[in-house]
Amino acid sequence: MSIVDLGHFGHEAPRPTVSFELMPPRRPDAAPKFWETARRLVATSPDFVSVTYGAAGTDRETSRRVISQLLHGTPVLPIAHLTCVGASREDVEDVITDFLDAGVRSFLALRGDPPRDQPDWRPAEDGVRSSTELVALLREVEAARCAASPSVALRGAARPLTIAVATFPDGNLAAGTSRTQEVRRLWQKQQAGADFAITQLFYEASSYIDFVAEARAAGVTIPILAGLLPMTDPARLARVEELTGVPAPRRVVEALEAEPDPAARHALGIRHSVELARQVLAAGAPGLHIYTFNKHQAALDLLEGVDLGGGAAGDASGVSSRTPDLASGPWVSGTPLPSSEPALGSASV
Numbered sequence: 001m002s003i004v005d006l007g008h009f010g011h012e013a014p015r016p017t018v019s020f021e022l023m024p025p026r027r028p029d030a031a032p033k034f035w036e037t038a039r040r041l042v043a044t045s046p047d048f049v050s051v052t053y054g055a056a057g058t059d060r061e062t063s064r065r066v067i068s069q070l071l072h073g074t075p076v077l078p079i080a081h082l083t084c085v086g087a088s089r090e091d092v093e094d095v096i097t098d099f100l101d102a103g104v105r106s107f108l109a110l111r112g113d114p115p116r117d118q119p120d121w122r123p124a125e126d127g128v129r130s131s132t133e134l135v136a137l138l139r140e141v142e143a144a145r146c147a148a149s150p151s152v153a154l155r156g157a158a159r160p161l162t163i164a165v166a167t168f169p170d171g172n173l174a175a176g177t178s179r180t181q182e183v184r185r186l187w188q189k190q191q192a193g194a195d196f197a198i199t200q201l202f203y204e205a206s207s208y209i210d211f212v213a214e215a216r217a218a219g220v221t222i223p224i225l226a227g228l229l230p231m232t233d234p235a236r237l238a239r240v241e242e243l244t245g246v247p248a249p250r251r252v253v254e255a256l257e258a259e260p261d262p263a264a265r266h267a268l269g270i271r272h273s274v275e276l277a278r279q280v281l282a283a284g285a286p287g288l289h290i291y292t293f294n295k296h297q298a299a300l301d302l303l304e305g306v307d308l309g310g311g312a313a314g315d316a317s318g319v320s321s322r323t324p325d326l327a328s329g330p331w332v333s334g335t336p337l338p339s340s341e342p343a344l345g346s347a348s349v
């Protein structure tokens, strides 16, 4: 069974999927907190957890180790983000091979943002220039590996490769594309072999609902998972607006800023987020993908608000009995992590 089948069996209305985005810690001292967050989230039994990957490949090793730890040390299904911007085709093939060798079978294929300080930057001619090309390359590398070994082919048949892609309900504001152009792009990603899509964050249910309607009319048939950022922190909303171009919702930001009590501000943000989540689920969204920015509480409170777990499920007491002690893994005490700031999911989110 692959991810796209999850939650689609039985006679009752299937439960929407739940998934989280995590960003590998940038420094060793951030690792314990990161794994604590991961443990809390994994304890809610999500359908999968996705792990970001820097556009320049700066955190390739960290990303791979985090994925490996999740894959081998927890019951959760990890999805590895992969970017291709600025890398040669050979480099990208190496990274794919590395991840496949580590047992990873699920990927989120992305182009990645271009370097911020180079306005005239163009992708290399010999590179992998879009996520559509990356999806095709993933399928090609897998096919070549299967052709070279019947054992690999058999394992591939038992655990097929699943490839997700990103999609942009209001257009990709950082790239200057419109919704209609992104619908077309999503169709191309589907044709290249994508299994499902995860949306960029959005703050109005109509963004998601209208986008999905336009995508379906254009022949997009793959599931389109709603990506949500819990709206609890006005500073985070402003930073995400800077990174993605998606305007923070003014009325929510003003209401949050007017609330001096941190607990009341958090509760207010969760109420707005729950309302948005309820609207997209009611409109038929197959699940919620939560951009956590490595903070578990808001993600858990949002899930609890829509009756999809969270709350006690992410309680530390339940965690230790259900998941291994992740923080004791070799990764945390191993080689120091790169200290440079990678363009992570935030960049992306």
Ligand SMILES: Cc1cc2nc3c(=O)[nH]c(=O)nc-3n(C[C@H](O)[C@H](O)[C@H](O)COP(=O)(O)OP(=O)(O)OC[C@H]3O[C@@H](n4cnc5c(N)ncnc54)[C@H](O)[C@@H]3O)c2cc1C
Binding pocket: 051, 052, 053, 054, 055, 056, 081, 082, 083, 109, 110, 111, 112, 113, 114, 129, 130, 131, 132, 165, 166, 167, 172, 174, 175, 176, 185, 198, 199, 200, 201, 227, 343, 344, 345, 347, 348, 349
């Ligand atoms: C769910 C999700 C997860 C993400 N995770 C990551 C991650 O882990 N790491 C990371 O680095 N990024 C991440 N991103 C950001 C993503 O890589 C960028 O937004 C990327 O620029 C476009 O996404 P794509 O991969 O679908 O690109 P594509 O659809 O392949 O882009 C197609 C074309 O759009 C144009 N284009 C795209 N983006 C830009 C841009 N910013 N400026 C100018 N032109 C552009 C180019 O012409 C490009 O050829 C994520 C985004 C989402 C929605």
